[in-house]
Amino acid sequence: MGFQEIFGALPEASAKAPGRVNLLGEHTDYQEGFVLPAPLPYSTRVEAGRAEGRVEAYSENVRELRARPLESPPQGDFLDYLLGVVLALREAGHPVPGARFYVRGEVPMGAGLSSSAALEVAALKALRLLYRLPLSDREVAVLAQRAESAYVGVRCGLMDQMVASLGELGKAFFLDTRTLTHENLPLPPKTRVAVLDLGLGRRLAEAGYNQRRQEAEEAARRLGVRALRDVADPSLVEGLPEPLNKRARHVVSENLRVLRGAEALRRGDARTFGELMVQSHRSLSQDYEVSLPELDQLVEEALGAGALGAKLTGAGFGGAVVALLEEGRYEAFRKALLSRFPGLRVL
Structure with a gap:
């Protein structure tokens, strides 16, 4: 099954982002500290298409299709992350009218490997392609964190989204979360x-x-x-x-x-x-x-x-x-x- 089978049209953009494992630096990122995660060879891939006034998404992991108008509150499901990134883009001034998503996730959920950040970053990178948005990988990470904190309700720091967007496989990602300077080691x-x-x-x-x-x-x-x-x-x-x-x-x-x-x-x-x-x-x-x-x-x-x-x-x-x-x-x-x-x- 794929995007076309669910939505009756071909996807217009796709992107992926990895999960991460944190080698050192737990609970320091929201205190503007230093962290040292590493991306994993397990990714979440998102295919995207246009929509108006709503977000629709199918997740292979949970085998569910969900849809919600843009003004909807969070409901505690996987669609929160996708609606959250669309709203974060709109609040930042990017004209995103809505989206359809098909999600394939390899990152184990609930294992502390940041499946949520992988989903957010992959969705944002797909939307960047779909709507030709002038966003850097660093800006993608900031918007992903904003979505999870402001909409989903988890007051996370920026580590997970930064490594999902900017990390390199086989290397540790040293990040100063105050200045956002980083180095792949x-x-x-x-x-x-x-x-x-x-x-x-x-x-x-x-x-x-x-x-x-x-x-x-x-x-x-x-x-x-x-x-x-x-x-x-x-x-x-x-x-x-x-x-x-x-x-x-x-x-x-x-x-x-x-x-x-x-x-x-x-x-x-x-x-x-x-x-x-x-x-x-x-x-x-x-x-x-x-x-x-x-x-x-x-x-x-x-x-x-x-x-x-x-x-x-x-x-x-x-x-x-x-x-x-x-x-x-x-x-x-x-x-x-x-x-x-x-x-x-x-x-």
């Missing part, structure tokens, strides 16, 4: 990244993400800074009340880990980078409290199976684990983990 020689998905799925807007963001904002306010990115010394957060001290401790230390991680990648130092991943996970689990016992166990098992580093990836409250390992150990690593977790997907 090669992964260490003879290593590979593995994504470990237990199928724990989650819903960000309903699982505490917005609460953590509010706690980080309150911590920054009490410390008298614009964002926690402006706190360079982790000891400065210790005077905050619980749990704000723990939330701020994670964000401040995580920013430092990203900067050290970028330097490790520039040196090709896989061992140091792996150690930073482990530190990141422990901070996410103990200070930011967004891990789950299943994820903590999977991280420890991955390290025991030979990973140089492992951590949860994404916002937490479910999702997946990312591991860095020597390329030659991948098959033994995979077999060891599958023997412990029979339902595990190793991507």
